[in-house]
Amino acid sequence: MxxxxxxxxxxxxxxxxxxxxxxxxxxxxxxxxxxxxxxxxxxxxxxxxxxxxxxxxxxxxxxxxxxxxxxxxxxxxxxxxxxxxxxxxxxxxxxxxxxxxxxxxxxxxxxxxxxxxxxxxxxxTPGYQSYGITRGDAKDIKSLADFKGHKVCFVDPTSTSGYLYPQAGLLKAGVKPGDYTKVMAGGHDASALSVASGDCDAGFAFDTMVDSDLIKQGKLKKGRLKTVWKSTEIPGxxxxxxxxxxxxxxxxxxxxxxxxxxxxxxxxxxxxxxxxxxxxxxxxxxxxxxxxxxxxxxxxxxxxxxxxxxxx
Missing domain, CATH: 3.40.190.10 (Periplasmic binding protein-like II)
Incomplete structure (x- = not known):
């Protein structure tokens, strides 16, 4: 940088x-x-x-x-x-x-x-992770490498956990920006829910949004999403x-x-x-x-x- x-x-x-x-x-x-x-x-x-x-x-x-x-x-x-x-x-x-x-x-x-x-x-400790997610019943997406050819939800270009770290993860997995259809969902909740509803095949959101926040709010059923990638620790x-x-x-x-x-x-x-x-x-x-x-x-x-x- x-x-x-x-x-x-x-x-x-x-x-x-x-x-x-x-x-x-x-x-x-x-x-x-x-x-x-x-x-x-x-x-x-x-x-x-x-x-x-x-x-x-x-x-x-x-x-x-x-x-x-x-x-x-x-x-x-x-x-x-x-x-x-x-x-x-x-x-x-x-x-x-x-x-x-x-x-x-x-x-x-x-x-x-x-x-x-x-x-x-x-x-x-101050930190969190970005999750790469897909639907719980998806059979063809098991890792970031499988995001290739799919419609992928990100949060926003300014988001550390919803865009920057996911982009770095995809590149390290050999997946380039032109290899998938990019969608900006506008929020971590919107990204996760778009994946759950099938509007996106895969996507990204921060850890607690997937693990607990949406489930506690009654917006997401446990097991509806599965995590196929976790970023390195993101500082707080x-x-x-x-x-x-x-x-x-x-x-x-x-x-x-x-x-x-x-x-x-x-x-x-x-x-x-x-x-x-x-x-x-x-x-x-x-x-x-x-x-x-x-x-x-x-x-x-x-x-x-x-x-x-x-x-x-």
Whole structure:
């Protein structure tokens, strides 16, 4: 993957990002020690089931305000490329990334420091897998090599587990993009359900979507799908703090994510209760390091995919 490559979408996105993301550089509290803004801007993409970012991250907002003594503003972004450019332009102080978009930001020269990655439950390691799936009764598809000649559902070109890792897996199995009919389902649930219904012969979705989520929701019967491929471990979605903030402010933010941005602590403070304390259906954040994301870089090296350059 090219290092320190300026994002192709930067010129187009930057005016939008600057307009949307609040305070300008002239009123961000800059000192010789770094930026120390009165309001922290946290850029993120809302989940499919969220009505608003403020609702989705309400306990985290309260936590960061308590730990830093500053106001916290959630900034909605329509793409990870916009999140990257907001942080590059010093218009976002904290960003919530996907694994691929973090790598694009870091390797294209954006000044970011990891503040932790999400885990679904306490004690887990941050990571998950992409599954290659077909119908449970399919006789002709037993591996990725058998996807050749079939209609294959992916999630979206921007998805790490729903496109990037599957593309790398297919290429390693000797299956090239022109060897199958590609369908973008638009979501992990839609991809899995399209395979189950027969709209696609095979497809990809992240692990728990196949193993439990859709089954618990009553949308998929157990055994309707079978898994014929599992990716290597995909690192968890991280939070990253801008390194142009003062060192003391960076430390407060990172410490807050690593020690207190979890359902147990935030419920103990009375900021939320039950599932309302989960962060996008996750328990909270745990420590990660940049080298944990080298598998994403390896997938980019294999696929040479355009998303590895622009992060959109």
């Amino acid at each position: 090219p290092r320190h490559l300026r994002l192709p979408l930067a010129a187009a996105l930057l005016p939008l990002v600057l307009t949307a993301c609040g305070a300008s550089a002239s009123d961000d509290g800059s000192t010789s020690e770094g930026r120390d803004p009165d309001t922290l801007v946290v850029a993120a993409i809302p989940s499919e089931n969220s009505t608003s970012l403020a609702q989705q991250y309400a306990p985290v907002i309260k936590l960061l305000e308590a730990e830093t003594g500053k106001k916290v503003q959630m900034q909605k972004a329509t793409s990870y490329a916009a999140v990257i450019e907001a942080q590059r332009a010093h218009k976002a102080d904290v960003a919530l990334y996907g694994p691929l978009s973090y790598v694009v930001a870091k390797d294209s020269g954006v000044g970011v420091k990891l503040a932790g990655a999400l885990v679904t439950a306490k004690g887990e 979605s991280p939070a990253a703090v801008s390194t142009d903030l003062t060192a003391s402010l960076q430390k407060k933010i990172v410490d807050a994510f690593l020690t207190k941005a979890n359902a147990d602590y935030m419920e103990s403070k009375g900021w939320c209760s039950g599932d309302g304390c989960k962060i996008d259906d996750n328990w909270g954040f745990v420590a990660v390091k940049d080298s944990d994301y080298d598998s994403v870089r390896a997938a980019c090296d294999t696929t040479k995919d355009a998303q590895c350059k622009d992060g959109s």
